[in-house]
Amino acid sequence: MKKFLNIFTVAASLLTLVYCSEAEQPFTEGDSYLHFAKEQSGNAYVELNSGNATFKVPYGVTKAVEGDHNVELVLDQSKSTAVLGTDFTVSSATLPSGSVFGDINLNIKESAAAAGKKAVFKVKSATLPSANFKNEYTVNFNLRCPISSFVGNFTNTESWWNNPGGNFQIVQGTVANQLLVKDFWDVGFDLKLNYNPDTYVITVPDQSTGYFVAQYNGYIYAKPTTAGQVSSFNPCTRQVTLYIQYYIPNVGSYGNQVEKFVGF
Structure with missing residues (x-):
């Protein structure tokens, strides 16, 4: 006998309508403000027996940059379980002149993915101001079977x-x-x-x-x-x-x- 039959008379009276709306993103004029290009987190997968995998962390600016700019990820170790240099490495990145979006590559080890570790980052540049939104990004490491x-x-x-x-x-x-x-x-x-x-x-x-x-x-x-x-x-x-x-x-x-x- 299905469970819902026991609660049918109660459940049938609870009709639910849920409405979702997306909050408007902040808009900034003036300088090219640096931020992550995705919401809050992403899942990185390493294939079983592959040894490692590359994951791209996307970032962007509020308007196209003038000149080239170096961009880096800063690990927040207090919020992370993954250790830089042990569980993953980070590549250097440059946002070319006229660009709005870019990626920074992580190389993630299979052992870290098998352990289900995570890394929490801030994005920064010595030549670009940071936005007050989308300024933290979590990468969850996963093993793919x-x-x-x-x-x-x-x-x-x-x-x-x-x-x-x-x-x-x-x-x-x-x-x-x-x-x-x-x-x-x-x-x-x-x-x-x-x-x-x-x-x-x-x-x-x-x-x-x-x-x-x-x-x-x-x-x-x-x-x-x-x-x-x-x-x-x-x-x-x-x-x-x-x-x-x-x-x-x-x-x-x-x-x-x-x-x-x-x-x-």
Whole structure:
């Protein structure tokens, strides 16, 4: 018996609408102010048995620079677990005249990625003023393992749809970059997942669970959360975290829920 059946009358009354808006970025006129070009953090991946990998940290300025400018990353060791020179190295970088964006390369060792270390940076230049926004960037080190080492048996450790603790098989789908959680909705009804092979971000395609609610004359569907959380998996640790919105079309939503799996 599915867990949601036990809480159906409560959940059905909680219809959730979540609206997200992006805050406007500060705009600065005058000098070329230096800042990171991405929000807050990025994930660097090192392939299993490769030894090391290069990760590009993007930066930018508020307007095109005049003349060439040296740009560097400054490690905040108090916030970092990775050690410069031991776990990674940083290349020098120059922002050419007329440019707005550039990259600084990190070379990350496989041992640091396997340990899940991170490095927190400030960006600076002796000849460019620093912006008061996007001035800290975290690089999370991750080990990348083949999908063949990920698929197999999993425990559904946290669940809204089922009672936690159930075991399921996760297999590769019939199309590229697809995973199936076998019999998750019910026997013969698989949970379909699409994933990005570079970032391991999962997209939950809009799909019917196959469960019909007579009270509302409709099937329960699943789709990506509207709360901004990102579903993902780690093929090395064999962990999956899904953020799903359950709903009945033209009726309402059960809200944003979490499904977690750990391989065994």
